[in-house]
Amino acid sequence: MKAAPYLLCLPALVLFAGVVIVPLGMTVLLSFHDWGQYKGIEPVFILKNWQEVLGDSYFHEMFARTFRIAFFVTLLAAVFGAPEAYILNRMRSPWRGIFLLVILGPLLISVVARTLGWALLFGGNSGLVNKALMGMGLISAPLPFMFTETGIVIALAHVLMPYMVLAVWASLQRLDPQIENAAVALGAGPFTVLRRIVLPQVMPGILSGAVIVFALAASAFATPAIIGGRRLKVASTLAFDEFLNTLNWPLGAAVAMLLLAALVAIIWGTNRLVERRYAQVFA
Amino acid sequence: MAFLELEKLTKSFGSHNAVDGLTLGVEKGEFVALLGPSGCGKTTTLQMIAGFVEPTSGAIRLGGKDLLAMKPAKRGLGIVFQSYALFPHMTVAENVGFGLEMQGVAAAERRTRVGETLELVGLGAFTTRFPRQMSGGQQQRVALARALVIRPQVLLLDEPLSNLDAKLREGMQIELRQIQRTVGTTTILVTHDQAEAMALSDRIVVMNQGKAEQIGPPHEAYERPATPFVANFLGKTNLVNGATVRPERISFSTVGLAGTVRTRIFQGNHWLYQVETGSGLVTVIRQNTGEAMPGEGDGVHLAWEGRA
Ligand SMILES: Nc1ncnc2c1ncn2[C@@H]1O[C@H](COP(=O)(O)OP(=O)(O)O)[C@@H](O)[C@H]1O
Ligand SMILES: [Mg+2]
Numbered sequence: 039m040k041a042a043p044y045l046l047c048l049p050a051l052v053l054f055a056g057v058v059i060v061p062l063g064m065t066v067l068l069s070f071h072d073w074g075q076y077k078g079i080e081p082v083f084i085l086k087n088w089q090e091v092l093g094d095s096y097f098h099e100m101f102a103r104t105f106r107i108a109f110f111v112t113l114l115a116a117v118f119g120a121p122e123a124y125i126l127n128r129m130r131s132p133w134r135g136i137f138l139l140v141i142l143g144p145l146l147i148s149v150v151a152r153t154l155g156w157a158l159l160f161g162g163n164s165g166l167v168n169k170a171l172m173g174m175g176l177i178s179a180p181l182p183f184m185f186t187e188t189g190i191v192i193a194l195a196h197v198l199m200p201y202m203v204l205a206v207w208a209s210l211q212r213l214d215p216q217i218e219n220a221a222v223a224l225g226a227g228p229f230t231v232l233r234r235i236v237l238p239q240v241m242p243g244i245l246s247g248a249v250i251v252f253a254l255a256a257s258a259f260a261t262p263a264i265i266g267g268r269r270l271k272v273a274s275t276l277a278f279d280e281f282l283n284t285l286n287w288p289l290g291a292a293v294a295m296l297l298l299a300a301l302v303a304i305i306w307g308t309n310r311l312v313e314r315r316y317a318q319v320f321a
Numbered sequence: 322m323a324f325l326e327l328e329k330l331t332k333s334f335g336s337h338n339a340v341d342g343l344t345l346g347v348e349k350g351e352f353v354a355l356l357g358p359s360g361c362g363k364t365t366t367l368q369m370i371a372g373f374v375e376p377t378s379g380a381i382r383l384g385g386k387d388l389l390a391m392k393p394a395k396r397g398l399g400i401v402f403q404s405y406a407l408f409p410h411m412t413v414a415e416n417v418g419f420g421l422e423m424q425g426v427a428a429a430e431r432r433t434r435v436g437e438t439l440e441l442v443g444l445g446a447f448t449t450r451f452p453r454q455m456s457g458g459q460q461q462r463v464a465l466a467r468a469l470v471i472r473p474q475v476l477l478l479d480e481p482l483s484n485l486d487a488k489l490r491e492g493m494q495i496e497l498r499q500i501q502r503t504v505g506t507t508t509i510l511v512t513h514d515q516a517e518a519m520a521l522s523d524r525i526v527v528m529n530q531g532k533a534e535q536i537g538p539p540h541e542a543y544e545r546p547a548t549p550f551v552a553n554f555l556g557k558t559n560l561v562n563g564a565t566v567r568p569e570r571i572s573f574s575t576v577g578l579a580g581t582v583r584t585r586i587f588q589g590n591h592w593l594y595q596v597e598t599g600s601g602l603v604t605v606i607r608q609n610t611g612e613a614m615p616g617e618g619d620g621v622h623l624a625w626e627g628r629a
Contacts, residue, residue, distance in 0.1 A: 219373050220406035222393050224471065225423035234419075238410040 119202030209243025
């Protein structure tokens with residue numbers, strides 16, 4: 039019988055359905071329910087929440103902010119993470135292990151603890167970062183970091199950097215160890231080797247790292263909540279507020295579902311692009 | 322003075338000498354093979370010529386000029402790596418044209434020369450393919466074309482055929498030899514395959530633990546090995562009563578060293594025998610001429626030149 043493989047898959051499928059599909063379906067349903075200050079949640083089918091989320095400029099601004107932050111976090115992570123991975127990959131035996139631990143170590147520490155660290159560094163006009171920048175003469179007046187998008191971007195980029203480093207590092211490991219020598223022997227200088235030989239080959243790694251970082255940045259909660267404070271809302275902190283403060287669960291569900299749908303669309307689109315672009319080359 | 326000179330070339334990794342005082346002169350247009358077992362320092366030697374490994378001591382001169390003072394990118398050598406190291410994101414034409422682009426050759430001339438070189442290696446019709454879409458043998462030719470198109474002063478080949486299957490390898494050996502004859506580039510081949518080294522090169526350098534045990538034409542090294550290591554590495558040998566004898570030099574006779582055939586293996590163009598004698602086990606190789614040959618268990622007499 040051919041049923042055995044399916045039967046063996048069954049427990050995992052049941053678990054998957056139980057913890058992912060069912061709650062997700064319930065959230066979708068929830069987003070179509072009505073809610074009132076005094077009547078609470080009413081299990082009816084209306085489009086009010088979706089109309090509000092899609093039509094109100096407050097939500098437009100909030101989603102724009104969410105994806106703007108995610109975009110700059112991804113950019114920052116790529117600009118710093120890719121070279122970091124390259125340098126890491128060129129290190130010799132003991133150092134490579136040590137620095138890999140230094141880079142991945144933060145993953146072992148709670149996001150909240152790491153973000154509070156940044157809050158301390160940024161904090162007020164006498165924060166360490168501002169003191170250092172002014173001390174070096176780079177700025178004359180303190181820059182606002184707390185409760186700004188800049189602050190959120192910097193802290194999130196730090197928190198999510200390891201994912202980019204890991205993705206790029208994985209693609210660097212697949213490089214032929216002699217490929218740079220081959221280019222050098224043909225007369226290429228160090229910069230040409232990086233731009234023409236190494237970068238195109240790790241591009242799929244950078245893109246897959248970017249997808250992970252973007253998704254995590256757009257749905258991040260703790261960092262925007264701590265650095266952004268109560269006024270600078272992003273999608274996840276807003277959904278959280280609707281659920282726990284306003285108690286307008288249906289509206290929160292609509293926000294959460296829209297974020298999910300947008301992320302799925304972006305990730306799927308990027309994957310299609312990567313696959314079509316690199317199918318021939320890296321089959 | 323030779324075209325390419327290695328003088329007392331030494332490379333140490335810690336206390337271990339990977340290459341140990343290697344001196345070698347290569348004439349212009351010559352095909353020289355560095356032959357030796359794995360780990361004897363062949364690749365390290367090649368990488369020092371290419372400039373990717375810095376010698377601990379010694380000198381390398383090319384056309385009388387100090388090569389070690391030059392950066393690897395400026396040496397103008399053609400290198401074929403064991404893994405080919407083709408650029409996977411570039412087409413065949415882009416791979417081969419890369420070196421010319423680095424030299425600043427104009428696009429039109431580049432196209433002509435890339436086309437010519439690909440014709441030379443028999444890949445004229447494959448310019449727009451990516452390396453992944455080609456067989457091992459074809460990738461090998463692309464790597465060769467990429468190295469040759471820049472008209473290198475010296476062509477360095479590191480085990481270029483070892484990733485090919487046996488049949489393809491033989492075909493490529495003949496082709497490689499013909500291409501080298503056509504373009505006349507001074508060539509150094511690194512290999513652990515003695516048949517390949519002997520088939521391709523004008524001279525072989527038999528290396529052992531970083532040292533050259535013998536340098537000379539393949540035939541001479543085979544016939545008059547300088548050391549027991551060379552004798553063993555270049556082919557099967559018998560040590561009979563203190564003398565070394567090649568198995569194909571021993572014939573079955575009515576007189577001579579008496580023995581009994583222990584095993585007989587048919588290998589197509591020849592028979593391989595193991596004969597038990599009073600002086601130990603002797604290996605004998607006889608051409609297959611279609612005649613009847615002694616079978617296992619038969620009593621035989623062995624004769625060879627210098628001994629009846
Ligand atoms: N980067 C290195 N560090 C330490 N030892 C090395 C290094 N490269 C080569 N060796 C050693 O040098 C010796 C010669 O290596 P190699 O030239 O690659 O040999 P071959 O190509 O003849 O097989 C080997 O014992 C090898 O382990
Ligand atoms: Mg080697």
